[in-house]
Amino acid sequence: MSQQTLAEKILSHVSNREVHAGDLAVVPVARAMTVDSIALSVMDVMKQLGCERVHDPDKIALFVDHVAPASNVATADAQQKLRAFAEAQGIRAFYDVGSGICHQVMIEEKLVTPGTVAVGSDSHSTAYGMVGTFGTGMGSTDVGLIFATGKTWLRVPETLRVDLRGKPRPYVMTKDIILRIIRDLKVDGGTYKAMEYHGVESFSFDSRFTLASMSTELGAKVGLIEPDEVIKKRFPVPDWLYSDADARYLRRIDLDVSTLDPQVAAPNSVDNVHDVGELKSVHVDTVFLGSCTNARLEDLQTVARIVRGKRIAKGTRLMVTPASRTVLMNATNDGTLSTLLEFGAALATPGCGACMGRSQGVLGAGEVCFSTGNRNFRGRMGSPEAKIYLGSPAVAAATALTGFITDPSAL
Amino acid sequence: MPRIWKFGDDIDTDQVVPGRYAPYMTGDPELQKYAFIENRPDFAKQVKTGDWIVAGKNFGCGSSREYAAQALRKSPIAGIIAKSYARIFFRNALNLGIPLYESDELNDRVQDGQELSFDAEHSSLTVDGKTYALKPMPGFVHQIIREGSIIDFVKKHGKFPGE
Numbered sequence: 278m279s280q281q282t283l284a285e286k287i288l289s290h291v292s293n294r295e296v297h298a299g300d301l302a303v304v305p306v307a308r309a310m311t312v313d314s315i316a317l318s319v320m321d322v323m324k325q326l327g328c329e330r331v332h333d334p335d336k337i338a339l340f341v342d343h344v345a346p347a348s349n350v351a352t353a354d355a356q357q358k359l360r361a362f363a364e365a366q367g368i369r370a371f372y373d374v375g376s377g378i379c380h381q382v383m384i385e386e387k388l389v390t391p392g393t394v395a396v397g398s399d400s401h402s403t404a405y406g407m408v409g410t411f412g413t414g415m416g417s418t419d420v421g422l423i424f425a426t427g428k429t430w431l432r433v434p435e436t437l438r439v440d441l442r443g444k445p446r447p448y449v450m451t452k453d454i455i456l457r458i459i460r461d462l463k464v465d466g467g468t469y470k471a472m473e474y475h476g477v478e479s480f481s482f483d484s485r486f487t488l489a490s491m492s493t494e495l496g497a498k499v500g501l502i503e504p505d506e507v508i509k510k511r512f513p514v515p516d517w518l519y520s521d522a523d524a525r526y527l528r529r530i531d532l533d534v535s536t537l538d539p540q541v542a543a544p545n546s547v548d549n550v551h552d553v554g555e556l557k558s559v560h561v562d563t564v565f566l567g568s569c570t571n572a573r574l575e576d577l578q579t580v581a582r583i584v585r586g587k588r589i590a591k592g593t594r595l596m597v598t599p600a601s602r603t604v605l606m607n608a609t610n611d612g613t614l615s616t617l618l619e620f621g622a623a624l625a626t627p628g629c630g631a632c633m634g635r636s637q638g639v640l641g642a643g644e645v646c647f648s649t650g651n652r653n654f655r656g657r658m659g660s661p662e663a664k665i666y667l668g669s670p671a672v673a674a675a676t677a678l679t680g681f682i683t684d685p686s687a688l
Numbered sequence: 689m690p691r692i693w694k695f696g697d698d699i700d701t702d703q704v705v706p707g708r709y710a711p712y713m714t715g716d717p718e719l720q721k722y723a724f725i726e727n728r729p730d731f732a733k734q735v736k737t738g739d740w741i742v743a744g745k746n747f748g749c750g751s752s753r754e755y756a757a758q759a760l761r762k763s764p765i766a767g768i769i770a771k772s773y774a775r776i777f778f779r780n781a782l783n784l785g786i787p788l789y790e791s792d793e794l795n796d797r798v799q800d801g802q803e804l805s806f807d808a809e810h811s812s813l814t815v816d817g818k819t820y821a822l823k824p825m826p827g828f829v830h831q832i833i834r835e836g837s838i839i840d841f842v843k844k845h846g847k848f849p850g851e
């Protein structure tokens with residue numbers, strides 16, 4: 278096999294034949310997952326197929342994270358049904374309220390394997406690309422079919438290769454890098470495509486998650502990072518898992534990150550991106566430090582470092598929703614959490630929380646939010662009259678300190 | 689005569705059905721009532737059998753929630769013609785058997801509410817005396833639509849299209 282991108286390599290290996298961009302492949306799915314808000318639809322698809330048992334309970338994972346704890350009777354009832362399903366099907370990878378966000382737990386618990394295909398009923402399943410897993414999001418019909426058959430169909434994607442060069446300035450994070458890429462390529466710039474990132478050797482394990490998961494905001498099918506030593510220390514990486522030197526890319530993008538300013542996406546589109554300085558007159562009511570994009574230990578520590586010993590701006594709130602129970606425990610043990618609470622933060626249960634606007638911090642009309650999440654569509658976090666800005670944890674911290682969108686290096 | 693419902697670029701799944709109206713939140717399976725409830729409140733009440741949605745680029749972007757596609761499947765629309773689709777929406781709509789076509793020019797040439805006639809055999813749409821050729825869909829798309837949905841396909845053939 279030669280001239281292959283990472284996506285082509287993985288799909289060739291799992292389908293036992295050489296495939297290239299444009300080919301249709303039916304592939305085995307090593308792990309499929311669904312969440313509380315979608316699970317009933319997935320179960321319904323199995324019913325329509327006349328399928329009573331999942332194909333392989335050890336290749337499935339289930340999460341109660343999207344509206345967790347339940348916010349009303351309808352969500353509580355749905356979660357009860359999901360618990361009963363997990364029990365009846367013998368699915369061991371079941372993570373109930375408080376465990377954390379599905380994608381975070383998939384990585385923490387090593388439920389995904391480099392060089393295989395993993396599918397979630399959630400668009401940010403591209404996150405698994407951070408360890409070299411072909412992770413992609415699908416709807417409930419596709420996921421229901423995988424639960425029943427263990428397989429799915431895929432069109433092998435063309436690849437956009439991104440090479441990062443240079444060392445970012447202090448307070449510039451991978452969130453700024455991916456926002457910069459989205460600013461250039463726009464929200465449909467990667468539609469149907471694979472993203473393949475190179476030049477990440479100096480970036481931490483935690484920070485790579487953001488690049489892979491936010492590839493979804495480009496419309497991409499998958500966001501792959503070629504695994505290096507940082508990944509090999511924690512995951513079994515097959516020796517064939519690299520892109521060929523002569524691989525054919527649809528496009529190559531070089532990005533010098535050494536001169537990059539912190540980037541902020543303004544309402545109501547993720548590609549409405551500005552240098553942070555251009556938005557410094559924007560007053561913020563709520564800062565949301567959460568979501569699968571940026572609520573890991575490193576993110577919480579970044580905020581704590583900036584706000585230590587200080588008080589939150591009057592008239593501004595900080596909602597901290599750790600990505601997982603493990604993150605919350607680690608942040609408790611190393612003192613990060615108490616720093617945030619002393620600063621004036623409110624703490625929510627690990628999970629999606631306010632990111633999807635159904636519970637634990639829903640926004641009201643006219644409210645302005647600075648979020649470390651990934652989407653700022655109208656109505657995403659509650660009222661369609663609320664405004665959402667997206668940026669890094671470092672900018673979130675500086676913003677909570679001053680009450681206005683603030684460049685942390687200007688403090 | 690069936691009519692055109694015209695939409696712009698980047699219509700996300702929250703504009704098709706806002707998250708607050710998800711069946712998970714309301715327990716209400718009558719999803720078609722909520723199609724475009726905030727974006728085009730007249731849609732659900734007035735859409736008629738055979739009407740087409742004609743949209744710009746990246747239709748259905750945003751989340752993977754399939755109920756956006758389901759709400760359209762349950763509505764009487766005949767299909768969608770967009771400049772392009774978001775990836776997950778494309779799969780979802782196709783899996784449910786909604787005919788999906790692409791056309792670069794149609795959206796810029798037609799008006800909301802214009803009457804149309806669709807020719808399935810030639811993949812073309814006629815509006816106001818002018819006929820527009822639509823990009824042909826790949827073979828597996830036809831296979832799925834012919835059986836009704838991907839679930840019908842897999843039930844009947846015991847495998848995926850192309851397997």
Ligand code: SF4
Pocket residue numbers: 343378379380399401567568569570628629632633650651
């Ligand atoms: S944290 Fe937000 S983006 Fe991530 S899975 Fe949850 S709802 Fe989706």
